[in-house]
Amino acid sequence: VEQTQLRCGIFAGASEDEESAKQARILQIYFKRKAAAAAAKLGEEAITAALKATHAASYGQGCLTDFLAIAVQTASGDKSCILDNSGSPVAAAKTLTGAQRATCSLELTEVTPTQYDLNLIDANGFKNALRQRSGSTTHQTHDSKQCPLLTAHTAWLAQAGALTADSELALSTIRVGRSNNSALTITDLHDVNTQRSGTKASWYKMFTALGGLKELNTNQNDNNTITGDDPDLQAPVLAIALRQEKPKGKDMKKEVEKLFSTNPAEKVNKLLQTVYSKKSDNTH
Numbered sequence: 452v453e454q455t456q457l458r459c460g461i462f463a464g465a466s467e468d469e470e471s472a473k474q475a476r477i478l479q480i481y482f483k484r485k486a487a488a489a490a491a492k493l494g495e496e497a498i499t500a501a502l503k504a505t506h507a508a509s510y511g512q513g514c515l516t517d518f519l520a521i522a523v524q525t526a527s528g529d530k531s532c533i534l535d536n537s538g539s540p541v542a543a544a545k546t547l548t549g550a551q552r553a554t555c556s557l558e559l560t561e562v563t564p565t566q567y568d569l570n571l572i573d574a575n576g577f578k579n580a581l582r583q584r585s586g587s588t589t590h591q592t593h594d595s596k597q598c599p600l601l602t603a604h605t606a607w608l609a610q611a612g613a614l615t616a617d618s619e620l621a622l623s624t625i626r627v628g629r630s631n632n633s634a635l636t637i638t639d640l641h642d643v644n645t646q647r648s649g650t651k652a653s654w655y656k657m658f659t660a661l662g663g664l665k666e667l668n669t670n671q672n673d674n675n676t677i678t679g680d681d682p683d684l685q686a687p688v689l690a691i692a693l694r695q696e697k698p699k700g701k702d703m704k705k706e707v708e709k710l711f712s713t714n715p716a717e718k719v720n721k722l723l724q725t726v727y728s729k730k731s732d733n734t735h
Contacts, residue, residue, distance in 0.1 A: 452489055455723065456482035462726040473691060474710060474722055480687035488683070500663035507660035511653075514622045622657075623650040674723065677716040679704035684715065 456479050463475035619625070643654040644662075677684065685703040689695055692710055711718040 452482050452486040455726075456480075456486060458726050459723075462729050465729065471722065471725070475726060477684070477687040477691050477710070478719065478722065478726075480691070481681075481684050484683040484686065500660075503660040504663060507657040511622055511657050515624075517621075619650065622653040624654075674720050675716050677719050679707040679711070679713075679715055681707075681715075684711075 459475045459479040459482060463472045463479060466472040466475065643651050643658050645655075646652070647655050679685075684707055688707050688710060689698060689701075689703065693701070693706065695701075707715060
């Protein structure tokens with residue numbers, strides 16, 4: 452936008468066509484106003500939205516990566532700790548294939564040679580880890596496997612009394628109940644756009660932050676949206692073409708259309724083509 456206003460100024464000073472020069476001077480002011488407005492909007496809205504979205508995405512990715520780093524570990528056997536919908540462990544692989552041929556990578560960017568230990572909190576702090584013990588009950592029902600996340604003690608998912616409240620993992624996507632007969636449960640995320648509280652609150656915050664990027668009007672400075680009602684165009688028409696400070700009862704939309712036709716966007720685009728095709732010693 453700033454480059455366009457500069458080119459309009461150069462064209463206005465060099466043009467031998469008085470009408471085109473006047474229109475170019477008007478557009479010079481118009482694009483100067485647009486540049487200032489765009490810069491202000493960028494600082495107030497776009498950058499803020501982008502920062503929020505980046506923070507939300509990074510936080511969510513970190514939580515899910517940490518969870519997967521634990522879930523795919525296998526101490527023995529040829530199966531991973533991720534289960535299919537029948538409750539059986541999935542064969543160890545670099546990727547999982549989902550619905551509609553979607554694939555999900557299970558490879559970490561950094562190789563961790565040691566097995567993870569996941570500690571769950573109790574009244575005394577982080578103490579009781581979920582670890583395989585002889586004869587224990589596991590949700591995987593495969594005694595040859597050990598997974599700190601999905602392995603349960605005889606008290607199901609933790610030692611008796613280890614949890615004083617339900618434990619939530621991976622942005623509350625996976626939950627571990629504190630009762631002795633609890634199982635791992637997965638949060639249904641189809642309505643996170645409306646669930647502001649509860650187990651889906653973190654996902655709602657991420658959804659709205661990322662959605663903020665979609666709400667930004669990327670076409671707000673598109674020349675095809677210029678109309679005679681645009682106050683940023685009416686102002687230089689009033690000052691340059693009419694040589695007035697105030698409209699004094701004039702219909703400024705009609706005044707704009709007198710100079711730029713009833714389709715200002717088309718007229719402006721044609722004039723800009725002329726402006727940018729004009730060779731000048733000041734441009735390269």
